[in-house]
Amino acid sequence: MNREFDLEASLDRWMADGPATVSDGFIDAVSDRISRRRQRRARPDLWRQSVMQIGRKQLSLAAGILAVAAAVALVVRPFGFATTPGATPSPAPIVTPSDRATQTTNADPSISTPPSSAAAALPLPAGFTTDLGPGTFMFNRAQPRLVFKLTGAYSGSSDATGFRISRGGFNAEIVVLYDPRIPSRGGSCKRTAGAQAGTTPADVIADLTQQVGLEASQAEPVSIGGLPGVFVDVELSKDAPDACLSHAGQTNMQLLTAGTFTADPATVHLDDNARIRVYVLDAGQGRTIAIAINTHRGTALYVLLADAKPVIESFAFELAP
């Protein structure tokens, strides 16, 4: 085959071959699916009419007001969140994703065009925050950025490598770590970052579950926020040699850390008698993202999973433009 000259003709011929008809029952299947699907109502172009009816002066005035409002928002926003424990934060504004954002996500989850929910989302503040939500938030200190929605009040903390949110104190939490690592191997309780856990979700899960003193469920596939991955439930075995004592005197083991290991939010501890669900997602280009759901109380994990489900389901990973 002379590829310099024949490629296009070869492609023409090659693409002419292929299946020509849908299978039996295809139309019935489509009919069944649409019978269970409601149509969206068309939105009228009200803005067109109103713009035509408004004069140029009014438009200029409106644009000026918007510009001043935007400038005020930029100045005020940095003071809207506390960055240290104990500071008093202002209430987080309620932001709901627009209909268009939902439409974009549902219609085509793979397209890299950011949904408008990202524009409306509040960036997670750095450090400790006592009041998050309800609203739409965005973790944007690492790629791919993560937009998610909270329907209730959470507290949280974040740094450059991930974030932690919890409801009802620190007994139930969702931790997201970019480029997770396995810390303190060999029974040491020293907090060291350790080697990168792996470049694929399967690597990370294998590295995680091979730790002595850990019991893990069978890994299962999952897809969260548009990224594929796997998940396991893990707990300490009765004779875990790697376990340490927490500051509260509780036996625990450091399970995962994030890349830079610079702050508390970047660690997931597995407590004695606790069970954690760990999702590891494939972020592409040899990068992974871990999501841990931790109750610190083994029997309550599945209650928290139900509670965390809407948050996890709202996750949307996207590459920033």
Next chain:
Amino acid sequence: MDSNLVGEARHGDQEAFIALIRPRSNRLLAIAHRILRDFDRAEDAVQDALEIAWRDLPGLRDPDRFDAWLRKLLVRVCIGQATRERRRSANLRLLPINGPAAPDDLAGIADRDQLERGFRRLAPDQRAILVLHHFEGYGPAEIADVLGIPAGTARSRLHFAHRAMRAALEADARVAVAQGLST
């Protein structure tokens, strides 16, 4: 006639929608299959696209654009599926096809196999562009319309898709030569 059906389907008439898609489903499947290279996944993609089309049809302002709009939905769904599949199979190695050296009567089959392997190496959006161009016969302007990008961008992406395909075929040939030398 179809404009009337689109109008009725926009107002929730499921029979009108089915009447619209029945004559189009084979062509949609063919497009999806060329992009995804798998019959079952192609059918799934067409069903997904048709469900989205039904849901969003009231928002379609110009009934005469129904076909172009439907293709746009389908191509987006296919790119999405292919992207997810590509991530899942990132660790899979393409296994060489073992068999006799290709004499003249098998040359066509060998070419098709090479094209298949080369095509599967391409990024999903490059696959879609080549299918729109070589199967649908679309020029850059029509490709741009389907993908929602400027015509100039479509032209350059088409150029790069061809170049990527050539590179993929050459890489495939190098693997074949290396295997031939090692045996």
